[in-house]
Amino acid sequence: MATDTKIKVVVGKPGLDGHDRGAKVVARALVEAGMEVVYLGLRQTPESIVAAAIEEDADVIGLSVLSGAHMTHFPKVMELMKEKGIGDRLLTGGGIIPTKDQETLTAMGVGKLFGPGDDPSLIVNYIQDWVKEHRREN
């Protein structure tokens, strides 16, 4: 159902690191795969990310965190998503995330996180599959 409706993804970088190479490459790959990508840019707060995702009615929030602060940013965004009633959307992203941290985050409801060297097509497929399985209309 509804695989023909566009997938909308909000992409941003929370916190303070300015390394946006990954976020840009992935954003471009998502667009090439036919998705609609709203790019938020650098230095986003959890509040600004979630507020934007709400207004955009995004299916997916994708965050890139390369500053080592992933255990701060991902949980905060997830918590806020639940609080604001968009806990049913996918929170995914990338960074340098040790397996142990990934497990903790998964338990909180965060989706799969990708690392350096992961081909962007893995992220594209993951998002497409997730949306296929989870999207409920309005």
Place this chain on the structure above:
Amino acid sequence: MPTLTPTLWDEFTNGDRRACARLITLVENHPDAIPDVHDQLATRLGKAIRIGITGPPGVGKSTLNALLALGLADRGHRVGLIAVDPSSPFTGGAFMGDRVRMDRLVGDDRIFMRSLASREGTGGLSPATPYVADVLEGFGMDRILIETVGVGQAELDVMACADIVVLVLQPSTGDSIQSLKAGIIEAADIIVVNKADIPGVELALQALRFALGLGKGRKDRPVPPLMPTSAQQSEGIDKLLDEIEAQAKRLVDSGRHLEMRRARIAREIRSGIERCLWEKYAARADAESGIAHAAEDLARSGGSPYPFIGDACAKINITLDRKAETNDSQDR
């Protein structure tokens, strides 16, 4: 099929931003739902002023829009903001970067911002744009800013759904005013020369004054004022807001706002009827294949399509009056 559920409507009328966002998605993704949504929204529409912000890529529309939204909110308005970005004709995807320049709006309850991909819309305006504007108005926004990238047809399209059209240019476009698409200057109600902080503003203003002097296409409307701004340094914004508000007031006082609304409703009715007629015909089992066969025959034999059109209309109980048909299409 996704529809407008009573819960969603309740949440929407209670001011739930999430519900507003979902209603926008509904009209954007499911044209079939538009009639239902419209039935509900109808009583809430008619007051908002829709302001189209258009111009070439990179002239500072988003940066300016963010300031306009804040300024309008400070003047007591509730502001809806729609930024339309082009979809790739090859992949169908879209990259929407306007929010980067609008991050100070986030979290401001007086403002609701939404990015739209143009999708199959001609020239950069999403076909859903007017409906999205309706949803925002229904949500209580009385000023709606619509940003479109000024490529091709978009400036002219934006006229169809905006009450006031602001054309944004920048100094370096000054010497190439001539190359602006014909009709754009005439379409504008206000011409902004943004980036007035960089050299060349005077030159651009001069060139524009000259171009406007030549303009003969503006029968019914005053010559648009030329307004320099610097969105980066927040200069000229108040004046621009004053001008927008003055024009808004004039539109309402003169009854022209109502008239434009009337024209929009008429257009909507007309396209609704067209759609219904088409759907009725398309519902016939042989509709598509019939057209395909006829086209193939006609292409080969060089015949006229009109007898086929006459037959087709007869099949849905319409007698084709050729004269009316041509008049109608000119009118559109």
Place this chain on the structure above:
Amino acid sequence: MTPKTAEADRTAPVRDADFTTISGRELKNVYTPDDLAPEDLGENLGLPGDYPYTRGIHPTMYRGKLWTMRQFAGMGTAEQTNQRFKFLLERGQTGLSTAFDNPTLYGWDSDHPLSAGEVGKTGVAVDSLADMERLFDSIPLDKVSTSMTINAPAAWIFTMFLANAENRGVPLEKLRGTIQNDILKEYIAQKEWIFPPEPHIRLICDMFAFCADHVPQWNTISISGYHIREAGATAAQELAFTLMDGFTYVDAAIEAGMNVDDFAPRLSFFFNSHMDFFEEIAKLRAARRIWARHMKEEYGAQNPRSWLCRFHVQTAGCSLTAQQPEVNIVRTAIEALAGVLGGCQSLHTNSMDEALALPSDKAVEIALRTQQVIAFESGVANVADPLGGSYLIERLTRELEEEAESYFAKIREMGGMVKAIERGFPQQEITRSAYEYQCALSEKRKTMVGVNEFVHENEVLEIPILEIGESVERDQIAAVKKLKETRDNVAVKDSLDALEKAARTKENLIPHLLRCSHAYATEGEITETLIKVFGEYREQAFF
């Protein structure tokens, strides 16, 4: 072998592979004298230590003095980093290099709301002179040269360093080291800025002038291509944008009334050494030649030291893989060798675990040992510019020089680097290159061992991972709060007021920043004071 057979050999079928460099440069099967122009072995080359310094800045190169082995270090609190410094010095490192955490790099204190989760994570947290004291505790500042990787707030982190030296009785003339202080590449690549370009460039010129008078052995800037490359640039783009940034600073300082020979000798550079061995060597050689020519011919510098492009090299972080991290030791060794054959003055070798976390003690030690093997076992340090005269190397060097020159022309046409940055030119070039390289990896035209080929399935990580405890942030926040209560707040306010007033004039700000630092004003307080005058820069996202 007769020429005829050789010809047949060269038309024989070759592997179905991509023979371009990592930057996409076409390469031939073999290079011969025909690939060189007469000047390539003549005026383009010269001898090591001779203009245009293609072959190195010293006649004896590493026979005279080995490169400085300088490992970038910093994590957690000042104490933790101080211990890492001592660990490295004990193991034979010859200079220090400080990595600061993100809040520090942005000019914010540890208790700023946006600092949450970032304190001490990717470097050491420094909020005030108090942290600087602990960071360099019992390290002989007049003996060990110290590098500090910081840009937007470089001036006031530097004055904290100076204040500490003054308090310890070390004369400023004796201080040796480098501060990165290169804001242009921040707008281009790393995105750690505070103000718009103009005030930042003014501060940089203030540093040039102050150091010329008071800290003469200090490298006042390290004009950096490293981050440009990490953001996805090609070798030629790294070379061109970095040197163009350099020319922009020279222009600014001359504009500010300085004589080129008063500040140019203290300019230094910082390049990446990526995986494509020969192209990287050629890039480093081209950098020296281009810089020398422009400084001499275009800017008319008289002092030969003004012509020298002296540089630090770091191996490419973006070439490291999280998969089979031990393999990164090999990558780093190859890259480091390129840096040495390219004639670097100092070198950082990445640790194998850097695609996973901050480096552990073990990983750092291996990285340092890699340099020592190159320096003391491989024999490459015995001869100056051993690759000079190679058909391939000289040809690549010229190609890179030409490409850089054509970028210079384009950027000048746009009105200079600041204008080009404002319209997103270098940013877009880099983003495009990054995407093209990613496509080459996805399509397997380019190989990363263990990533898109030769993948080790179900790998289990076998190296230790360094973790930064959450207590660092709590402690640091508590410390900065306590400092604000216990210091002389009148002195702080006076110094900040004086700074603000001076910022509104054309006065050199460094003495004022030094006074603020002595008063224990925090980094964030200084930043906020200057923002009042200079404004804040907002992100310009370009694609």
